[in-house]
Amino acid sequence: MPDRTLDIDLDHRRGGFSLTGRASLPLSGVTGIAGPNGAGKTSLLRVIAGLDRTRGNTIRFDSETWQYDTAFLPAHRRRAPLVFQDSRLFTHLSVAGNLDYAGRRAAPGGHGPDRAELIDLLQLAPLMARRTADLSGGERQRVALGRALSAGPRLLLLDEAFSALDAGFRQNLLPVLRERLTHWQLPALVVSHSARELAVMADHVLPVENGRVGTLCPRDAWLAGSEGAGDTTGEPGAVLTGRITGHDARLHLTDLHIGEHRIALPGLTGLSVGREARLYVPARDITLALDAVDGLSVRNRLPATVAAITDRPDTAWCDVELEVATQRLCARITRAAAEALSLKPGDTVIALIKSASLAPRQD
Structure with a gap:
C-alpha cells in the first residue's frame, strides 16, 4: 500500500x-x-x-x-x-x-x-x-x-x-x-x-x-x-537518541544511555524509565579532548571517532563531524584548536558536552 x-x-x-x-x-x-x-x-x-x-x-x-x-x-x-x-x-x-x-x-x-x-x-x-x-x-x-x-x-x-x-x-x-x-x-x-x-x-x-x-x-x-x-547563532547541531535508565531525585538528574555510554541530564525527571529520548546538542556546546581530563565541571563525556573536518571559509572555525555509538554529533571549534590537536579523520577523541546545553531553556 x-x-x-x-x-x-x-x-x-x-x-x-x-x-x-x-x-x-x-x-x-x-x-x-x-x-x-x-x-x-x-x-x-x-x-x-x-x-x-x-x-x-x-x-x-x-x-x-x-x-x-x-x-x-x-x-x-x-x-x-x-x-x-x-x-x-x-x-x-x-x-x-x-x-x-x-x-x-x-x-x-x-x-x-x-x-x-x-x-x-x-x-x-x-x-x-x-x-x-x-x-x-x-x-x-x-x-x-x-x-x-x-x-x-x-x-x-x-x-x-x-x-x-x-x-x-x-x-x-x-x-x-x-x-x-x-x-x-x-x-x-x-x-x-x-x-x-x-x-x-x-x-x-x-x-x-x-x-x-x-x-x-x-x-x-x-x-x-x-x-x-542551529539556534540564534546559526550554528549547526545534531540529535542524540538514547534510553532513560534512571532518575536521581536528590540531584534532579536523569541517566540516559547512548549505546553503552551514560550521561546525566537535568530537566527530564518527568519521563519514565525505559522511554526513548532525543537530545538536541548545539555544535558550539561540545569541547574535544584527546584523553580523559580530570578536574572539570563538565560531567558528560562520550568517546567519539572523528569522521570528517570541514573548514568554515573566511572564519576562524571548523566543524568536526563525530561518530558516537553509531550516531553523529557535530562540534564547532577553531581551526587553531583542530591544528593544535592534530585532528584528522579516524582519530579517537572525548566529546565533552555541557549539561547546561541539554537543560530546558527558551530558544
Missing part, C-alpha cells in the same frame, strides 16, 4: 505577499516547518487548514481533494485544526467549556486522546473550571492544544504552539506528545523557530524562505546541513 501524503502545489497571493512551491508531505509522524520570520510558514498552515482561499492553490489530503481550481473544502470539513501562538480560545467559556465545544463537534474516524488522557497529558485538571481570560499565556497554549486534540483531527497543525510554555514543562511534554501522536496515528505539521524543538518532535523538515516552499529533508540532514537550523 503506497504511503499516504499531503500534496500541496501553491501559487498563493494575498495582498503584496506570495507563497509558491510544491511539496509532498508524509501523513505519518511529524513534519517540521522551518524558516525566518515573514517567510510564509503561517500562511502555509492557513492554506492547508482552509482558513485562506485563493484560486492558485491545490491541496490534496491522501486521495481527497481539499482545494483545486474552483473546488474548495471548508475548514470544518477538513478537520485539520490550527493551533496558533496566541491560542485564540473562546473567552466566554471555561477551560472545560472549550474542550466540550470541540468534543461535541468531533466527527467519527478522527484521532486523538480520550478526555482523561488529554487532561493528564496537558495537566489541565486544576484549570478546568477557570475562565480562559484568567489564564497565563502558557496555560492558554495548553488549553488550545487540548481543544484541537478534542476535535478528533485527521491532521494537527501547530504554529509556534509551545512558545509560551514553561521551559521545564515543554521539555517533558514534547517527547511524550510525539510518542502519543504516533500511537494515535495522527500526523502533525509543526512550525517552530527552535531547532531544539524540531529535533525532539520532527521526523522531516520542510524549509520555507522568502515566500518559497523548499525541499523536504530528513531532520538530521536539516540540522547538519542548514546554517539556519
Whole structure:
C-alpha cells in the first residue's frame, strides 16, 4: 500500500505577499516547518487548514481533494485544526467549556486522546473550571492544544504552539506528545523557530524562505546541513537518541544511555524509565579532548571517532563531524584548536558536552 501524503502545489497571493512551491508531505509522524520570520510558514498552515482561499492553490489530503481550481473544502470539513501562538480560545467559556465545544463537534474516524488522557497529558485538571481570560499565556497554549486534540483531527497543525510554555514543562511534554501522536496515528505539521524543538518532535523538515516552499529533508540532514537550523547563532547541531535508565531525585538528574555510554541530564525527571529520548546538542556546546581530563565541571563525556573536518571559509572555525555509538554529533571549534590537536579523520577523541546545553531553556 503506497504511503499516504499531503500534496500541496501553491501559487498563493494575498495582498503584496506570495507563497509558491510544491511539496509532498508524509501523513505519518511529524513534519517540521522551518524558516525566518515573514517567510510564509503561517500562511502555509492557513492554506492547508482552509482558513485562506485563493484560486492558485491545490491541496490534496491522501486521495481527497481539499482545494483545486474552483473546488474548495471548508475548514470544518477538513478537520485539520490550527493551533496558533496566541491560542485564540473562546473567552466566554471555561477551560472545560472549550474542550466540550470541540468534543461535541468531533466527527467519527478522527484521532486523538480520550478526555482523561488529554487532561493528564496537558495537566489541565486544576484549570478546568477557570475562565480562559484568567489564564497565563502558557496555560492558554495548553488549553488550545487540548481543544484541537478534542476535535478528533485527521491532521494537527501547530504554529509556534509551545512558545509560551514553561521551559521545564515543554521539555517533558514534547517527547511524550510525539510518542502519543504516533500511537494515535495522527500526523502533525509543526512550525517552530527552535531547532531544539524540531529535533525532539520532527521526523522531516520542510524549509520555507522568502515566500518559497523548499525541499523536504530528513531532520538530521536539516540540522547538519542548514546554517539556519542551529539556534540564534546559526550554528549547526545534531540529535542524540538514547534510553532513560534512571532518575536521581536528590540531584534532579536523569541517566540516559547512548549505546553503552551514560550521561546525566537535568530537566527530564518527568519521563519514565525505559522511554526513548532525543537530545538536541548545539555544535558550539561540545569541547574535544584527546584523553580523559580530570578536574572539570563538565560531567558528560562520550568517546567519539572523528569522521570528517570541514573548514568554515573566511572564519576562524571548523566543524568536526563525530561518530558516537553509531550516531553523529557535530562540534564547532577553531581551526587553531583542530591544528593544535592534530585532528584528522579516524582519530579517537572525548566529546565533552555541557549539561547546561541539554537543560530546558527558551530558544
